[in-house]
Amino acid sequence: MQSTRSKLIDLLEKNKEQYISGQSLSEVLGISRSAIWKHMNELKKDGYIIEAKSNKGYRIIDFPNKLSENTVKWGLRTKWLGKRIIHHESIASTQTIAHDEARNNAPGGTIIIADEQTKGRGRIARNWDSSKGKGIWLSMILRPEIQPHHAPQLTLLTATVLADVLSNYVDINPKIKWPNDILMNNKKMAGILTEMQAEQDQIWYVIIGIGLNVNHSIDDLPEGLRNIATSIKMETSKEWLLKDLIQEILVTFERTYEDYLENGFSEIKQKWEGYGFKIGQEIAIKTLKEEWKAPFLGITDDGALLTKSSSGETIELYSAEIDWFHQTDKS
Known part of the structure; x- marks a missing residue:
């Protein structure tokens, strides 16, 4: 259930281009104008910038720089x-x-x-x-x-x-x-x-x-x-x-x-x-059975890695140990 404070902030945010009177806030939230005033002071302590003007009401200017x-x-x-x-x-x-x-x-x-x-x-x-x-x-x-x-x-x-x-x-x-x-x-x-x-x-x-x-x-x-x-x-x-x-x-x-x-x-x-990182480039692949190097060709519709097997056939890998940063052998 949304708290009174959250409801108050929602109302201020929805009316941020204009002032909303304490009486209107009191009627919508079902609390006294004195309680509204106390909530506003608590919001200011938490870093909310709220402008208040006599005969106009309240308007929120900015939120504190923290997550909530x-x-x-x-x-x-x-x-x-x-x-x-x-x-x-x-x-x-x-x-x-x-x-x-x-x-x-x-x-x-x-x-x-x-x-x-x-x-x-x-x-x-x-x-x-x-x-x-x-x-x-x-x-x-x-x-x-x-x-x-x-x-x-x-x-x-x-x-x-x-x-x-x-x-x-x-x-x-x-x-x-x-x-x-x-x-x-x-x-x-x-x-x-x-x-x-x-x-x-x-x-x-x-x-x-x-x-x-x-x-x-x-x-x-x-x-x-x-x-x-x-x-x-x-x-x-x-x-x-x-x-x-x-x-x-x-x-x-x-x-x-x-x-x-x-x-x-x-x-x-x-x-x-x-x-995609290293698409079209050679990567080093290790499975339980063998190790080899082959080009990274792309991905399949279900997220598998497309590459070549050690014998040169196009294959799909769903799990393997990939060395993305291996150094190419120099002859």
Whole structure:
């Protein structure tokens, strides 16, 4: 249930171009004008800039520069994605909360955001460092009407969304490393974790987790990651507002996702390959049976890596150990 404070902020945001009287707020919220005045003072203490004028009422000017349900919602230009936002200052994992919410019938489009994750995780149960206030750590709940075997396409779709935001909004040139990493200058900037609850022919829900390094300096990264990870700040030499980046991601995701549901995967596949790291170049591949080098040809509709076998036949790989940075042998 939405709190009185959240309802008050919603009313101020919807009327941000004009003043709204204390009497009107009192009637809509069902509380006294004195209570309205106390709420306004508390909002000001939290960093909200609110203008009050006699005989006119209140008007919100700006939100504090920190993440919350209300700061992310303010100015968010989506139709359904992010209309319900759950924010935590510190939790183990946004994915865990998202699963709990989805099992309790949270609507598609629900977003879970944290300032910090103490047990953030990536693919194959790997840990993901999620420093407080330095990056975007969020999970979104989707309830797509697609077949379960198409769910891996959502990981690839999300990768193109992040690449588009970094390219168009941040103005850098990212690459997507198969299957789910966003690189800049050969260093990891973001990762995606997609999890699903489904039956054989029906998806109950999909959780897409995004971890994006934003305002880290080199000293903010664990020592073991400093040669392989980067952040938007490290690549652009300036800090970024997390709220603005989250809004760009949500707007771009909603548009891309709706287009995907209507028109299919072909455009996403083409865009992914346009951003694809080492497409057309040689990679080193290791499976349980053998090791070889072959060109990375692209991806399939279900997200497999297209390459050549050691005997030269075109094959699809769904899992393998890939050395993306191997040195070509010199004769």
